[in-house]
Amino acid sequence: MAKNEPAETDIPRTRGSGTQSVYTILRREILAMTLAPGSPLDEVRLSERFGMSRTPIREALLRLSADGLVTTLPNRNTIVATIDFASLPPYFDALTLMYRVTTRGAAMRATPQAMGEIRKRQAEFAAAVAAHDAFAMIEANREFHVAIAELAGNSYYTTFFARLLDEGRRILRLYYRTFDDRLPRQYVDEHEEMIAAIEARDVERSDRLAIKHAEQIVRQIQDYIARDLGQPIDLAVS
Amino acid sequence: MAKNEPAETDIPRTRGSGTQSVYTILRREILAMTLAPGSPLDEVRLSERFGMSRTPIREALLRLSADGLVTTLPNRNTIVATIDFASLPPYFDALTLMYRVTTRGAAMRATPQAMGEIRKRQAEFAAAVAAHDAFAMIEANREFHVAIAELAGNSYYTTFFARLLDEGRRILRLYYRTFDDRLPRQYVDEHEEMIAAIEARDVERSDRLAIKHAEQIVRQIQDYIARDLGQPIDLAVS
DNA sequence: GGGCTATTTCCTGTCGACAATACGTGTGCA
């Protein structure tokens, strides 16, 4: 027991920010797998760590629960949501569909300003790849695709897609622990092709690229799973 | 001020059920439009109404907020989420897509047991139509399509679709205030066709029926909006 | 010695109270 742990923040935070900051920090740690799936999240311990009452902690946990990032066991503790490998095939289906829909939508509504935003995200992604920074790479990839979704202009798609991408960050995190950087470079190139197709407002080509991109990612992760986790998963993935 | 309002429940509820019951009740009232969009939800007043402390109320409101059913104004009150007619076209897009995906998926995995569940929901829908019970009709319709989605076996789709259908319940509620029952009967028939196509595992026909069904609903609601709300919306809907 | 039961202990669910913030109201000044 460390004596008088100096809490996460000593500055007396502003009024509404308690829940928000806890939510943001925990969310980041869960997605980065700093908090392993299944880890127990004790309200009392969290309140000590963040130097605040249990109330904001509870609200943050509730929001994380709504995001599907933690699981609350009634009258017991809450744990970081586990990754269910059996549900990967449905996940890939949904991800592929949203890749396609958002990319198609973006191609239909491309504007120069929006392309600038997308290009910025792509530059960040390329920089992260060059720096071999897996975490930044995954995050930039998410922002890149969300930017495309926002261009598509359907907030229902954007919200759902963002959630899928977030959930995938943990899986990618597993995957990229063993990656060689040949594939990320390929992703950079594919992103460039997508940008070109969207800018040209070529819906069909955008769609094909989205499919290809999704297949690429799905295949790599499946290979990784088959390689590192053995046969039992093969069945579920087939 | 009514003297000693007898609260919603006088029985001393079980431990975990406070938040849950408030959430369920408020959710139902919001979806049924008993609580009008934009209505303020005062924590203190709600705590008096339900005869419990503000804490469970807050948690219920937080969950509703995560569902997008209420909007929280920081440091101010929370209100029932307003219906944004400008975002209807994206909504219809998303709804159509999910109709298609879930119906296709169901056709690919049809089993006799699952068909029984779907038929049960369809019977409830038909009964509600016959009884001219708009609320039951809308609810049964939701359950019917969710049952199809569950047969499709992709929980990501099911969750997203259920959320879309719930959001649509409020819009349908507006619409069905003026309905003549010719259209609901048509929906019953279309549902029957969908069941047949799914059972026959005819993916393409299921897809076509889903598109047709979605178009039917979208067109009716658009007509209603154009008729009752005038031109300003026409622009947004176009 | 093993299995069942009582107890203890931890953690969550709920409560009432306090503090801070934003809005509405009233007043003063130009």
Next chain:
DNA sequence: TGCACACGTATTGTCGACAGGAAATAGCCC
């Protein structure tokens, strides 16, 4: 008469404390 500022009020955000359940432990009986 209109606007700006200060004050009061109402409602939320946060806190510390208490009570209820569930798991873990100890005790007891067979």
